[in-house]
Every structure is written in structure tokens, then in C-alpha cells.
Amino acid sequence: MADCPLCQTSPHDLLWQDDFCRVVLLQDADYPAYCRIELLAHIKEMTDLPPAQRARTMKVVFAVETAIREVIQPDKINLASLGNKTPHLHWHVLPRFEGDRHFPNSHWGAPMRDSEAQPLTEAVRDALQRVVTERVKCALES
């Protein structure tokens, strides 16, 4: 759809993509390892997908969660698919730390403190891409 930002080429750092979905690193200032899984097709709800594609989507989501946990060891993972503003299926995979800007609130909620987040180093960003790629490949083959 012409007016849907997720139907365009992503402006974000692309970590992995196949013909079904892509994994991007949002380069969020407060949450430097914040990833998003975006379906390529303009589909609104998970239950608009047939069950096999729901399962495929979640395999990618959990592979990204696994990769993030392996590379940066967050205190908690937050998963969400809202789409109120952009009703094109996408999943937020957000590593949380106890000292992050909103913890323990949702990152959509009230801030609790100033952010002390630092951008990912190039080495960590590259490790994240490598491990995401490995974990997604493994998940989709299982």
C-alpha cells in the first residue's frame, strides 16, 4: 500500500530478510538493540494469516529473542504486536534492562529515569546480525 511505511523499503538497519519477512534493528536511542520483525505482505492481524504462517512468524520472533539474549543478556524481553498506527503486521522484540529509561514500565509508558543507553558498538551490532541470521535459519529449518 502506497501510504503504509512498512510496505516501503526499510529505512532501518536490515539484519535478515527472506521472501516472507525481514528483521530490522531500529537504532532507537534509548533501546539500542530494539529489533522489529516486519512481514513483507500488508496483513493486519496474526489471525488473518493461515496457522502455518503464524507459526513461521513466531519462529522468527523467538529466534530474534534467542539471538538478543545470547548477544546482550538483557534482564527481560518484551514482545508485542500492536499495529494501531501502522496496521501492517510487525513484532517488537525489545530487550529491557533494570536501569533502562522506562523499567519496569512498558517502554510506551511513563519514563522512570534519564536514559544511559549507549549505541551498540560495531562489533556488537555485527554479532547481533550474525547470531540473528544463524538462529532464524535454524528455526525455519526445524
Add this chain to the structure above:
Amino acid sequence: MADCPLCQTSPHDLLWQDDFCRVVLLQDADYPAYCRIELLAHIKEMTDLPPAQRARTMKVVFAVETAIREVIQPDKINLASLGNKTPHLHWHVLPRFEGDRHFPNSHWGAPMRDSEAQPLTEAVRDALQRVVTERVKCALES
């Protein structure tokens, strides 16, 4: 765990339960059909579960989404598993309407207007329980 509220008997309206998880209606004043899927075991992250149990959890989540869409036809479904305050796996399945209190923001975000939500009628609540039960049973058998 003694200090985990989700390790206790639920204070909410129980729609469905098996030996793995339960579905409760939160009776939220702003979001009367807000449901939560709660694992019975005290597990923190989806990727702490083996893949088959992740899939089982998501089948229940999507069955509840299907039931809510069938019974109340929301404008959007929001799915989330955060657990920052209660690190015991649970999924929020939240039907959203364009005129609800926070739309199009997250319901954890800034309110946009006063809520005009009305409690579910007994007939709708009972329909929701019936359809959740049917859809979950069907999903777990497939």
C-alpha cells in the same frame, strides 16, 4: 513462587484452563474484553520454553484473538508479553476500538480521551467464554 501473583489462584474471571495455561478476563474498566493467557508454571521468557510449548502457548493466544474478533469485532488486536513487573509468562490479548481511551496509542501510553467503555453484558461475557473454549480446543487438536 510465593510472592508471584500469577502463581496464585487467579482473582479474575476464568474463561478456560488446562494443565498448561489459563485464559482470564481481566474485567478492566476501560477494556472490558481484555483477556490474558497465563502459564501455570513460573517461567520467565518464551525462549525458556521448549519450542513445542512456545507453539502451544501461541495457539492459545491466537485462539483467544480469534474468539475476541468473532464475538466483539474490534478495530484492532494488540498482543503483548512484557512481564517486567511480573516475570511469569503471560500474554495480553487486548481488543482495541478507534474510540477507546488510548487509541491509537498503546494502552500503556498516553490517554487520548475519556473512556466510554461499558462492562460486557452477561450474554457477551458468556459468548466469549463459549467461543474461547471452542477455539482453544480446536487449536490444540490441530
